[in-house]
Amino acid sequence: MTGRLDIVGLGPGGPEHRTAAATAAVRGAEVVIGYGPYVDQCADLLDVQVVVRGAMGEEAARADEALRRAAAGARVALVSSGDAGVHGMAARTLARAAELADDERPAIEVVPGVTAALAAGALLGAPLGDDFAALSLSDLHVSWDVVERRLTAVAAAGLALALYNPRSRTRMWQLERVLEVLREHRDAQTPVAVVTDAARPGQRVERATLATLDTEAVTMRSLLVVAGDSGRVAGEWLLAERGAGVPA
Amino acid sequence: MTGRLDIVGLGPGGPEHRTAAATAAVRGAEVVIGYGPYVDQCADLLDVQVVVRGAMGEEAARADEALRRAAAGARVALVSSGDAGVHGMAARTLARAAELADDERPAIEVVPGVTAALAAGALLGAPLGDDFAALSLSDLHVSWDVVERRLTAVAAAGLALALYNPRSRTRMWQLERVLEVLREHRDAQTPVAVVTDAARPGQRVERATLATLDTEAVTMRSLLVVAGDSGRVAGEWLLAERGAGVPA
Numbered sequence: 006m007t008g009r010l011d012i013v014g015l016g017p018g019g020p021e022h023r024t025a026a027a028t029a030a031v032r033g034a035e036v037v038i039g040y041g042p043y044v045d046q047c048a049d050l051l052d053v054q055v056v057v058r059g060a061m062g063e064e065a066a067r068a069d070e071a072l073r074r075a076a077a078g079a080r081v082a083l084v085s086s087g088d089a090g091v092h093g094m095a096a097r098t099l100a101r102a103a104e105l106a107d108d109e110r111p112a113i114e115v116v117p118g119v120t121a122a123l124a125a126g127a128l129l130g131a132p133l134g135d136d137f138a139a140l141s142l143s144d145l146h147v148s149w150d151v152v153e154r155r156l157t158a159v160a161a162a163g164l165a166l167a168l169y170n171p172r173s174r175t176r177m178w179q180l181e182r183v184l185e186v187l188r189e190h191r192d193a194q195t196p197v198a199v200v201t202d203a204a205r206p207g208q209r210v211e212r213a214t215l216a217t218l219d220t221e222a223v224t225m226r227s228l229l230v231v232a233g234d235s236g237r238v239a240g241e242w243l244l245a246e247r248g249a250g251v252p253a
Numbered sequence: 254m255t256g257r258l259d260i261v262g263l264g265p266g267g268p269e270h271r272t273a274a275a276t277a278a279v280r281g282a283e284v285v286i287g288y289g290p291y292v293d294q295c296a297d298l299l300d301v302q303v304v305v306r307g308a309m310g311e312e313a314a315r316a317d318e319a320l321r322r323a324a325a326g327a328r329v330a331l332v333s334s335g336d337a338g339v340h341g342m343a344a345r346t347l348a349r350a351a352e353l354a355d356d357e358r359p360a361i362e363v364v365p366g367v368t369a370a371l372a373a374g375a376l377l378g379a380p381l382g383d384d385f386a387a388l389s390l391s392d393l394h395v396s397w398d399v400v401e402r403r404l405t406a407v408a409a410a411g412l413a414l415a416l417y418n419p420r421s422r423t424r425m426w427q428l429e430r431v432l433e434v435l436r437e438h439r440d441a442q443t444p445v446a447v448v449t450d451a452a453r454p455g456q457r458v459e460r461a462t463l464a465t466l467d468t469e470a471v472t473m474r475s476l477l478v479v480a481g482d483s484g485r486v487a488g489e490w491l492l493a494e495r496g497a498g499v500p501a
Contacts, residue, residue, distance in 0.1 A: 014371075016272065024367060025276075026269040088367075090374045096382030096492040103487035110488075115375035117367045119272060119336075123262075126338045127365035134344030136403055138386040138412060146496030155384055155410050162406030164386060239351035244344040248394030 008035075010075035010102075010111050012095045014088035014118020015046050018204030022119045023047075030116050034082035038071045040064075043084050054082075068098040075111035088120035092141050092169050122167035125200035125228045128210055130242025132198070135235045137165040137245075142176075142183060149179065153186060160190040163234035165245050171199075171229045172220070180220045187231060188215050196238050201227040212243070256283075258323035258350075258359050260343045262336035262366020263294050266452030270367045271295075278364050282330035286319045288312075291332045302330075316346040323359035336368035340389050340417050370415035373448035373476045376458055378490025380446070383483045385413040385493075390424075390431060397427065401434060408438040411482035413493050419447075419477045420468070428468045435479060436463050444486050449475040460491070 011030040016022035031037055031050040038044075038057040059067040071083040085093035095115050102110050126133045138159040144152055159166060166187075172180050187195070193216035201209045201224055211222045215231070223229060236245040259278040264270035279285055279298040286292075286305040307315040319331040333341035343363050350358055374381040386407040392400055407414060414435075420428050435443070441464035449457045449472055459470045463479070471477060484493040 014375075021274040021277075022272045022365060024264065024270045024272055028273075029269075088371050088374075090371065090379040090381055091385075092382070092495070095375075096379035096494045099378050099490045099492050100487055100494055100497075103490065115379065117265075117270060117371040117375035119365045119367060120371060123336050123338065123365040123368060127262075127336075127343075127363035130347050131338040131344035131363065133338055133387075134340070136386065136388045137339075138384065138407065139381075140384045141495065143495075146494075155412060158406050158410030159386065159412070162403050164403060164407070239348055242347045242351065244347050246344045246348050246394075247340070247389065247391075249348075 008075040008077065008079040008081060008111050010071055010081045010083060010113045011116050012089045012098055012113065013082050013084045013116045014090070014093065014120070015043060015084055015086055016119040016204070017087055017121055017124035018046070018202070020049055022124060022204055024116070024118060026116045027118055031082045031084065033080060035079045036074050036081045037084060038067055038081060039084035043086050046086060047084055064094060064097060065101070068094060068101050071098065072102055072105065072111065076109050088118040090115055090117065091120040091139065121169065121203060121228045124203040125167070125230055128200055128203060129198050129230060131244040132230050132232060132236055133165055133167060133245065135165060135233060135245040135247040137167060137233065139167045139169065141169040142179060143170040144176070144179070153182070156183060156186055157190065160187050165233035165236055166231040168229040168231065171227055172223045173225050180223055184215060184218060184220070191215060196232040196236060196243055198230045198243055199223050199227050200230065203228065256323040256325065256327040256329060256359050258319055258329045258331060258361045259364050260337045260346055260361065261330050261332045261364045262338070262341065262368070263291060263332055263334055264367040264452070265335055265369055265372035266294070268297055270372060270452055272364070272366060274364045275366055279330045279332065281328060283327045284322050284329045285332060286315055286329060287332035291334050294334060295332055312342060312345060313349070316342060316349050319346065320350055320353065320359065324353070324357050336366040338363055338365065339368040339387065369417065369451060369476045372451040373415070373478055376448055376451060377446050377478060379492040380478050380480060380484055381413055381415065381493065383413060383481060383493040383495040385415060385481065387415045387417065389417040390427060391418040392424070392427070401430070404431060404434050405438065408435050413481035413484055414479040416477040416479065419475055420471045421473050428471060432463060432466060432468070439463060444480040444484060444491055446478045446491055447471050447475050448478065451476065
């Protein structure tokens with residue numbers, strides 16, 4: 006008998022932005038596995054489940070443990086913040102699952118969630134209402150050249166940007182370079198916003214421009230939004246209406 | 254006394270991918286306004302609310318009615334499928350709200366939801382696990398040149414693509430042109446997938462490549478996913494692992 010693995014996106018913060026399917030997957034699991042803070046995010050759903058809290062950097066081990074326990078017959082929920090398919094655990098876990106023999110591979114389902122870009126966007130208004138790109142600024146798995154090349158392409162194309170992992174304890178200079186690259190291709194008055202701890206205690210929103218952004222306001226738990234050609238500040242909101250202000 | 258307006262993303266289909274906040278906003282509303290099929294999507298939450306079903310093409314009138322009723326004191330939910338901030342009603346509605354005098358503008362909140370790209374991604378595996386762009390192929394509000402210019406930029410940059418509004422009754426030739434543009438910049442064997450009616454009755458997934466995609470499988474309710482540099486087929490899944498297969 007084989008169990009099953011649900012790879013669950015819990016949404017950005019507390020229970021309010023969690024989907025019914027994510028709630029059901031965690032409640033119905035026998036084993037809940039995740040990076041500690043993500044497990045905490047669904048603490049309200051935990052009672053009899055076995056809970057396995059992992060550390061940062063141990064993602065591969067966590068994926069393997071989830072797969073192994075599910076293949077052994079348990080119903081397992083591997084939880085991520087946001088959407089597990091967007092800079093989360095889903096791709097890595099499925100890649101490892103694909104390498105398993107058929108009889109060692111459990112049934113797997115990915116349960117989508119509200120990713121950070123959508124949560125930040127809703128707080129700001131609708132900055133992603135026209136075409137946008139969601140990029141990670143982390144150079145952990147790709148070279149910095151790749152990060153910069155992709156950033157340049159989407160900045161030059163005038164898309165709005167949702168920038169994940171904008172800064173970490175070990176990546177300090179990169180964000181200044183990102184702003185330089187953006188200013189080479191976009192007006193210095195382009196609105197930007199930093200959303201930190203969206204839908205969590207201590208949620209903060211900082212509004213600025215490419216010229217004025219204080220990179221010190223950006224943390225590991227921030228998402229950076231940069232307006233595209235059609236983006237503008239309207240009253241208290243940052244929004245992007247398709248067709249507004251786009252060069253022909 | 255002023256009411257309030259919640260601009261609500263209901264997620265892709267039935268209640269399973271709806272967030273708790275979206276459910277609460279619709280249940281707590283006195284007036285629920287939306288394009289007919291979106292209202293149907295939250296029928297399980299409707300009892301005593303006044304329901305206003307709008308038609309396609311009447312988005313501006315719907316936004317104005319929602320704002321007017323909320324400013325007059327009602328608690329209003331303006332509902333969209335997916336996330337209202339992604340090719341939905343939020344930007345347009347906020348733009349109109351920003352033009353109102355302070356005493357005619359209700360309190361407004363945007364409630365994020367699982368957008369079509371995330372729902373389709375979860376069904377396919379994790380094709381958006383690395384950087385991606387979400388583009389609309391509609392030329393209703395921008396010229397086709399703009400659509401093609403943006404598509405070219407992100408295709409050349411090797412990002413995964415989630416393509417909204419890939420086809421409609423009045424836009425038939427454009428999708429063939431999109432495939433041509435993509436094949437100019439990406440290998441013909443690049444995996445693509447068409448997800449139609451995600452999380453709804455009749456949900457369909459078609460897998461193909463840029464060379465083999467049958468555009469007849471694409472409808473108004475489809476989302477088209479195109480793998481990026483790091484995308485690949487692994488077993489039954491389409492996934493993108495950051496750092497896999499990316500040219501240096």
